[in-house]
Amino acid sequence: MSEIVFRNYDITAIKKLLKEIGKERYEAALLNRSITQKPLVMKGFFVEFEVNTKDVNLYYRYPSRITLFIMPVLGYWAVPTFGWELYRKKL
Numbered sequence: 001m002s003e004i005v006f007r008n009y010d011i012t013a014i015k016k017l018l019k020e021i022g023k024e025r026y027e028a029a030l031l032n033r034s035i036t037q038k039p040l041v042m043k044g045f046f047v048e049f050e051v052n053t054k055d056v057n058l059y060y061r062y063p064s065r066i067t068l069f070i071m072p073v074l075g076y077w078a079v080p081t082f083g084w085e086l087y088r089k090k091l
Contacts (some may be wrong), residue, residue, distance in 0.1 A: 001090075001091050002012060002040045002055040002088040002089060002090050003050070003051075003052065003088070003089045003090075003091055004051050004061045004086065004087075004089075005049060005050050005051060005089050006048070006049040006051070006084040006085065006086060006087065007046050007047070007048050007049075007084070007085050007087045008046060008047045008048075008049075008083050008084050008085070009045075009046045009085070010043050010080050010082070010083040011043070011045070011056065011081070012060060013047075013078070013080035013082075014042065014045045014046070014047065014058075014080070014081065015042065015077060015079070016046075016059070016078040017076060017078040017079060019074070019078070020076050020077060020078040021071075021076065025071075026070075026071075028060070029048050029069065029071035031072050032070075033068065033069065033070060034065050035068060035070070037060075038086075039060045039064075040083075044060045044061045044062060044063070045058065045059070045060050046059055046060075046061065047059075047073060047079065047080060048057075048087075054074075055069070055074060056071060056072065056079055057070075057072050057073060058071050058072075058073045059072065060067050
């Protein structure tokens, strides 16, 4: 069984989104999720739109293939509009 989601890996759009989020909110989100090892490179960030729930969330995938939910980003102006890819996510 799989779920259809859209993902955006555009680094420049994600940088703009992170700037809009701000350092305080970003670090608070990491603290709320108990993420002790902060992401070091931009390559692992992606934004995901879940079709069923209509949520837009920011994730980070470490090189060890561990994917962590960071925070919801629905409502921010800098959410990317182009570059979305269809992806089947296994449940």
